[in-house]
Amino acid sequence: MDRNHRVFRGFSNAVLALVSLAALLPFWLLISASLTEETTAVKQGFRFLPQVFSTEAYRFMASSWVLFGRAYLISIIVTTLGIAIGIAVTLPLGYVIAREGLPGRKVLTFLIIFTMMFNGGLVATYLMYTVTFHIKDTLWALIVPNMVTNAFFVIMIKNYFQYSIPKELFEATRIDGASEFAMFTRIAAPLAKPIAATLALMTGVSYWNDWMNGLYYLDNQKLYGIQNLLNAIATSTRYLAQGAGVGVRLPTETVRMAAAVIAVLPIMIAYPFFQEYFVRGITMGGVKE
């Protein structure tokens, strides 16, 4: 390798190392902030290493575990249900519009892609879900609106079936006279495991991270998941104070940071192991005919 190459590679490494650090640094600060003693934090500001270390914020969360535990549990339930429903709905649809020769396939594909370009907007969607479907203050409000599936996911599945599975596998079964339904359950679905995993992870992350449905459709704070809890305590301490016992000091600023830490923890832990699935999903979702 000549000098020019070595210099360029060295430069690439340096830039990427810096960018990676910049990507990670805010999380580092968040964790450090959550472990800082409250009055020090207010007086001196957070640092990348706590000036006065304290687990007070986490102890406070443990003492008002009803508040945090309930939100966490709701997030887990919603995410689990969301993944199950999302896969059940998306996988077959993606398979169908990938099936060459199906009459009307082009129309179906267009109807799905069209939803990426045009929609009724928030007002119409909000009124439909609240007035027609009475979804307000139910668990369904966190699961159904805008979350179950989307054109991106369907196209991702379609592209997988179309480009990543050898056609011969289907041809052979077709000659054997298997029905179209059997082809899906016996051939396509088992072969789709990697993309189903990708879909499950992407759907899971979007459910875990969703706070907009809660913002739009929930008045009852008892149904808040972890993200809506975070949203509620971001600017007001009233909500946090409910969880506090009588005479317990409320370390507001650091509790906020600690709550954010527990909200990102599942993703931070799981993500490095599933990184490749996400990358595959992102690259496979590109609209391609």
Place this chain on the structure above:
Amino acid sequence: MDRSRSIRRAWKWVPLYALAVPGLAYFFINNYLPMEGLVIAFKSYTAKAGIWGSPWIGLKNFEFLFVSKEAWTITRNTLGYNLAFILVNTVLGIALAIFLNEIRKKSLRKVYQTMILLPYLMSMVVVGYLVTAFLGENTGIVNGILRSLGGQNIQWYTTKAYWPFILLVVNTWRMVGFDTIIYLASIVGFGDQYYEAAEIDGATKLQQIRHITLPLLKPSIVMLLTMSMGRIFRSDFGLFFQVPRSNGLLYDVTQTIDTYVYRALLVKGDIGMSSAASFYQSFVCLAMILLFNWMMRRYSRENALF
């Protein structure tokens, strides 16, 4: 005889349509049914009368919207931020993808890639918290360090001038990994042969980037740009809602069409104004997509959306 055979042939597709039903039903309810609600923009809507029972009022809602100063502000902010985001993410995304492609050690490349994409997986609520950890009035690290150096707090959350910059940085931090991954996938797909030939001719790395990588990337760039142009009238609601902490003093530089619609609908309860803004957004968006698709068809047919 012939007829029964064609019926049998049609019959064999029924299971496939059945498989598509749940998904299609969802798209119908979630994405198509609300479209009828677009007419609310031309009505004086009351919940009691419902969408079709409420009286038509022509363009009244739009008149109210467009005489207000806000119509211009939200249009300018939505377009301006999106253009800046598209430009920065495209340039940085391509640069980072080229750098990543240089890293031959698989494990190291994976580490970089994993870290650069991590912010993309964070909810905007959490991103809002991360920003306060830096910029919070008393607890933020920036003001903390300023104070320890004998300086004064900077009022980040009430000073308009900082926000275009803050929002650009936050958006880049969160989104650049996504573009990087897509461009990297294309670059990896080019294979080594062009580069090997260039090596033999003694081309430097920069020459290779300029004369091989960038021209080959053109279709991907055009495709991603077209997709973002189609969304240029939609803003990332979370970014503009969570990060500036809904501070009214900042609306001039942080309010976009999406936050405006939300606030008009659910904070003020003004269905007329919010539906007019929502309608305006949906239709300009559609017009943009048709326009860019038309341009795309002229540029390269196979990359056009339809």
